[in-house]
Each structure stands twice: as structure tokens, then as C-alpha cells.
Amino acid sequence: MAKTLRLILGDQLNSNHSWYTKTNADITYILLEVMQEQQYVMHHVQKIMAFFAAMRNFAHQLEKRGHQVIYVKLNDKDNQQDFEQNLKRLIDQQEIDRFEYQLPDEYRLDEQLKSICLSLSIETGFADTEHFLTGRSDVQNFFGDKKRFLMETFYRNMRNKLHILMNGEDPTGNRWNFDADNRKKYDNKVPLQDAITFDHDVSVLKGMIDKMGVKYFGNIDEKHLEWPLSRQEALKSLDYFCHHLLPHFGTYEDAMLQNHISLFHSRLSFVLNVKMLSPVEVITKVLNHYEQNQETITLAQVEGYIRQVIGWREFMRGIYWAHMPGYEEKNFFNHTTEMPHWFWGGNTKMNCLNKCIGQSLDHAWAHHIQRLMVIGNFALLAGINPDEVDAWYLGVYIDAIQWVEITNTRGMSQFADGGIISSKPYVASAAYINKMSDYCKHCYYDYKKKVGDRACPYNSLYWNFFDRNADQLKKNPRIGMAYMTLKKMKPEEKALLMEQAEKYLGDLNGL
CATH class of the missing domain: 3.40.50.620 (HUPs)
Incomplete structure (x- = not known):
């Protein structure tokens, strides 16, 4: 043969x-x-x-x-x-x-x-890798010639096609999406759970890459690498998620704490993205566990997780194959600012970034709101070159492979694709970060202050972002309120905000 x-x-x-x-x-x-x-x-x-x-x-x-x-x-x-x-x-x-x-x-x-x-x-x-629920071209074929692909439309189609959380043609619970219920700050009403970790000695491997001159960044305890490295450990991680974290996942999936990095997140993205686990077995396990434990797990917890796996993950892959090559060069705002040096060390006085970047460097992982609404939010407000943002995200996270990283980073986070994925830029002032975390309580800067000594940089940078990008964004119906507010601002108030923002933009490394 x-x-x-x-x-x-x-x-x-x-x-x-x-x-x-x-x-x-x-x-x-x-x-x-x-x-x-x-x-x-x-x-x-x-x-x-x-x-x-x-x-x-x-x-x-x-x-x-x-x-x-x-x-x-x-x-x-x-x-x-x-x-x-x-x-x-x-x-x-x-x-x-x-x-x-x-x-x-x-x-x-x-x-x-x-x-x-x-x-x-x-x-x-x-x-084929026999892993994904869709083919490379399925998302493109589903939307056809439309300029903007709506994830919610795709997600509902996936629910119907796979008959997941459905009663005939209607969604279970008569709602497709429980996202509005899943935006709560952690309120101490339920006890936090530790993430499942493993204990691998990779000192020999570490010695090998050092001798070979491999360049890397981030931190490691080479005697105790915490990540699942086999299918057996991946299955154990999935089981742990269902029993200990799923009951409160949805409620607190957007919450952030400075002394607890993962709250109720599964941290299964690495084993999924290297295909130790398949999306089919993950959602099957989650749904079966929900069916057997409906007295302790609500539909909102399960729908929120299912949406990430059969909706967002498959959608992002489809966007990637629909727009490559070329997607990696998109820069809608023509941002060129160099990334501050503290992205590589975490030593910034902004506590939210200090904690989220520090966590990323220590664990090679952060959850989606830390990536999007803290780190990515700042990068977009500061006008950092999306090439540098891409390279950092692709390198720093253990689950980052280009098909999933670049769509989430250059697309959703940085709006560099001009709206292919998101209908508006994901930017926010300090009020959002304070609402969803405890970072602001321990910060050098005052989240309530827009200008003056120790005014939180997010506040003035937020308004500066909308002001400098008015030509590209002012006709966007989803952010009309921001431009109405800018228009109503007293000239002297706006001038102070812009002056504060320019001061910060002129010394990003000093923040």
C-alpha cells in the first residue's frame, strides 16, 4: 500500500x-x-x-x-x-x-x-478538522451580499438548525437572548468559586526554548503550569464548570474583580481552540447538566454560555474566512499611536489596566469583558495602532489563534473593520468600569473626575474619541446620544475635556 x-x-x-x-x-x-x-x-x-x-x-x-x-x-x-x-x-x-x-x-x-x-x-x-459546527463559508453564504453581518441573526439560525433550547420553532422561555439579565456586578450574594487548575512541571520544556533562543514575554511558574494539557484534563475542566460555575455564569459573566480573575467563567477556550474538546460535546454536557439541575440553574445561565459557543465562536470564524486576506490590514480610524510600554509589564497607575494586563501576563488569560471593555477600550480611546494591538492580543492569550483573535480584536474591540462585526465602537468612560468592577475603589485616579489632577483618563479620552472621529461616526444611529451630549456641552467645558485628553495622549507611558 x-x-x-x-x-x-x-x-x-x-x-x-x-x-x-x-x-x-x-x-x-x-x-x-x-x-x-x-x-x-x-x-x-x-x-x-x-x-x-x-x-x-x-x-x-x-x-x-x-x-x-x-x-x-x-x-x-x-x-x-x-x-x-x-x-x-x-x-x-x-x-x-x-x-x-x-x-x-x-x-x-x-x-x-x-x-x-x-x-x-x-x-x-x-x-476537515471535524470540529466546528459550520463550514468555512457558511457565515458568508448565510448573509450573502450584506455589508454588515449581525451575530444575533446568525445565532438564532444556529439555534433553529441545531434545535438547541427550542420548543418547536420558538425559543425556550420565549426569549432568544438573556443578555440583558447577564450584566450584573458581583454583589456577594453567592460565594465565589476557584478556577480548576492543574500542576504541570514544564521546566525541561522551558529550558529547551531558552537554549533555542525563543523570544517570549509574560510570567510562568515552570514547576506548576496550571492549564489542562490532555483530553482527560479537558473533560475534567468541563465537568468542573458544569457543577461549580455554570449555576452563576450568566449572571456575572460581565463582572470583574481585582482579587478573583475568573469568577464563574469556564476557561475552556484553550482546550476548545486546540480541539481537545469539541463544541458539540461541550454544549451537550452543559444542556444535559441543565436538564438535570433546573432547580439550581436558570435558563439565563445556560443560554448565555450556549450563545458564546454556537453563536459567537462560529460567527467569528465565519467572519474571518469571509474577509481574509485583507482583514488584518483594516484600520478604519487610521490609528498610529505606539502601544505604551506598560502593556508589557502592567505597571500603570490605572488600576483596572494594571490588574487586567497584570493578570494577562501572569496567567495568559483574561475574560471577555477584561479584554474588551478595559484593555481594548483603552487601546481604542488612545488611538493605538491596531497592528500592535493585534500582535499583543495574539501573543498574550493562551487561547489566541488568529481566526478568533483578530476578529475579536481588530473587529469588535478596535472597530478597525469599520463595522463589519459591530454596529458601533465598544468604548466607555470610567462609569462603566466602576459599575462592573471593584477596580476604581483602589485606583490612583478618581473615576468621577473628568478633568483636573488625578482625573480618570477614560473620561476625557472617551469624549476626545467621539470628537476626533465625528466625521466617521456622527451619522451612526447607535451613538447619536454621544454627539447630542457633545453638541450641548458648554464650549469651555468641552475645551477643558479636550485639553485633559491631549495631555494624557501626549504621555501615555506616564499614565
């Missing part, structure tokens, strides 16, 4: 894929640690460790099931440090007759693998 080499990428750790149903001595699987993937962006050290450790474990599990596996470590002497050269070397050495791969979720890798296949003199083929 023809000898086949099958490539498995670091985010394709799906042990239930049909590739692995049967063992075949003529099929060899290959996983590669390459500098190519460490250099296109600088990653958080925990992200590198988690990917490498999870890949190594996956290879080991395949071998235990009887599959033929080649694993190329970063420091192997024959490692050519990119996919193409390594694959061509092994195809020659192993006398391979056919090469196959699973469709990548990043455009750059999709293009690279198509190019590699064209350059090979052997048969090639590809397979």
Missing part, C-alpha cells in the same frame, strides 16, 4: 477525528515544533509551554493507540524549523507516496500548506 504522511498542527489535537478510527502501519502522523511558529508573533511563555506540552501528550496518546508517529522537537538536530523544509525532508527519508493534512484555521497556514502541496511530486490531500 502507499505510504502516507499526515500532518497534525498544534491546534488540531482532536483525538476523536476519523483519521484515528483505525490503525494502519502505512500511515504515519507527524507533529512539528518549529521556530516558524515562534517568530510570526512573540508569544506568552505559558502559551508556548501549553501548546508544546499538549502536542507531546497527544503524540504519546496516538502511539499508545497503535499509530505510527513522528514527533520533531524544537531542538532536534535535523529540525529545519519550518513546515515546508521538514515535510520535504521526511517525505524523502521515509519514501512517502502521499501527503495529507487537516484544513488549518489560520489563513497564513492554509496558504502555506496549499503551496507545499503544489511543490510536491507525490499525491496530496486534505481533510
Whole structure:
């Protein structure tokens, strides 16, 4: 029989894929640690460790099931440090007759693998990852020629198509969306739960990347890496979420606390995005647990989570494939400001950013409101170059792969796509951050002050953002109130606000 080499990428750790149903001595699987993937962006050290450790474990599990596996470590002497050269070397050495791969979720890798296949003199083929609930083009096909894709419309279609939380053609509870119920500040009415963590010694891996000169940022306790690195641990994390966190997830999903980083969030994004878990098994587990525990779990908790998995996650992937290439270059506001140095250390006097960036550097994770309404909000108000914002988000978060990162960052957070994803920019003054967190109570700045000594930067930057972008935004019906308020401002009040904002914009590193 023809000898086949099958490539498995670091985010394709799906042990239930049909590739692995049967063992075949003529099929060899290959996983590669390459500098190519460490250099296109600088990653958080925990992200590198988690990917490498999870890949190594996956290879080991395949071998235990009887599959033929080649694993190329970063420091192997024959490692050519990119996919193409390594694959061509092994195809020659192993006398391979056919090469196959699973469709990548990043455009750059999709293009690279198509190019590699064209350059090979052997048969090639590809397979679906068998992970997502939609195909690459489903979102584009659903919306057709419309300029703006509405997630809510897509989400309702997914609910109908998959018959999830439905009574016939009507939504369970007679409401599609419980988002309005899920915006509460943490009020101490229910006890907080610790996130589930694991205890992995990755000191050998850390030593290897240091010797290889890999550039990284962020912090790590290399003796105690906390993230799930195997399917068994991923399933344990899912079970923990259902039993301990799901009962209050929806209510407090937007809340933030400076001394508790995750509240009731599942932190399953890493294991989902590397495909240790599938969205089908996650939502099946959540729905089954809800059915069995309706006396302690309300519909709002479950709908809020289901919306993230079958709605937002699939929607963002569809946007990515509908608008790549080119999406990574969008800069609607022509922002060019350099990112402040404290994004790499967290040492800013703004407590909300100090805590959210510090948490990101310490844990390679933050929840969606910390990413969107604290860090992303500031970046947009300050006019930071979206190229730099993209690179930081793609590098810092353990779950960040371009298909999900760039749509959330350049699209939803920075409005750099001009409204493809969001109908308005997600910006807010200090009042919102104070409403949803306890950060402002412990801050050097006064969240109530708009101008003057120790006035919170978010306040004047908020009005400066709308003023400087009036030509692009004033006709947007969703933010008309902001421009009505600006118009009614006394000239001297507005002048003071703009002066305060320019002072802060002139010294972002000093904030």
C-alpha cells in the first residue's frame, strides 16, 4: 500500500477525528515544533509551554493507540524549523507516496500548506478538522451580499438548525437572548468559586526554548503550569464548570474583580481552540447538566454560555474566512499611536489596566469583558495602532489563534473593520468600569473626575474619541446620544475635556 504522511498542527489535537478510527502501519502522523511558529508573533511563555506540552501528550496518546508517529522537537538536530523544509525532508527519508493534512484555521497556514502541496511530486490531500459546527463559508453564504453581518441573526439560525433550547420553532422561555439579565456586578450574594487548575512541571520544556533562543514575554511558574494539557484534563475542566460555575455564569459573566480573575467563567477556550474538546460535546454536557439541575440553574445561565459557543465562536470564524486576506490590514480610524510600554509589564497607575494586563501576563488569560471593555477600550480611546494591538492580543492569550483573535480584536474591540462585526465602537468612560468592577475603589485616579489632577483618563479620552472621529461616526444611529451630549456641552467645558485628553495622549507611558 502507499505510504502516507499526515500532518497534525498544534491546534488540531482532536483525538476523536476519523483519521484515528483505525490503525494502519502505512500511515504515519507527524507533529512539528518549529521556530516558524515562534517568530510570526512573540508569544506568552505559558502559551508556548501549553501548546508544546499538549502536542507531546497527544503524540504519546496516538502511539499508545497503535499509530505510527513522528514527533520533531524544537531542538532536534535535523529540525529545519519550518513546515515546508521538514515535510520535504521526511517525505524523502521515509519514501512517502502521499501527503495529507487537516484544513488549518489560520489563513497564513492554509496558504502555506496549499503551496507545499503544489511543490510536491507525490499525491496530496486534505481533510476537515471535524470540529466546528459550520463550514468555512457558511457565515458568508448565510448573509450573502450584506455589508454588515449581525451575530444575533446568525445565532438564532444556529439555534433553529441545531434545535438547541427550542420548543418547536420558538425559543425556550420565549426569549432568544438573556443578555440583558447577564450584566450584573458581583454583589456577594453567592460565594465565589476557584478556577480548576492543574500542576504541570514544564521546566525541561522551558529550558529547551531558552537554549533555542525563543523570544517570549509574560510570567510562568515552570514547576506548576496550571492549564489542562490532555483530553482527560479537558473533560475534567468541563465537568468542573458544569457543577461549580455554570449555576452563576450568566449572571456575572460581565463582572470583574481585582482579587478573583475568573469568577464563574469556564476557561475552556484553550482546550476548545486546540480541539481537545469539541463544541458539540461541550454544549451537550452543559444542556444535559441543565436538564438535570433546573432547580439550581436558570435558563439565563445556560443560554448565555450556549450563545458564546454556537453563536459567537462560529460567527467569528465565519467572519474571518469571509474577509481574509485583507482583514488584518483594516484600520478604519487610521490609528498610529505606539502601544505604551506598560502593556508589557502592567505597571500603570490605572488600576483596572494594571490588574487586567497584570493578570494577562501572569496567567495568559483574561475574560471577555477584561479584554474588551478595559484593555481594548483603552487601546481604542488612545488611538493605538491596531497592528500592535493585534500582535499583543495574539501573543498574550493562551487561547489566541488568529481566526478568533483578530476578529475579536481588530473587529469588535478596535472597530478597525469599520463595522463589519459591530454596529458601533465598544468604548466607555470610567462609569462603566466602576459599575462592573471593584477596580476604581483602589485606583490612583478618581473615576468621577473628568478633568483636573488625578482625573480618570477614560473620561476625557472617551469624549476626545467621539470628537476626533465625528466625521466617521456622527451619522451612526447607535451613538447619536454621544454627539447630542457633545453638541450641548458648554464650549469651555468641552475645551477643558479636550485639553485633559491631549495631555494624557501626549504621555501615555506616564499614565
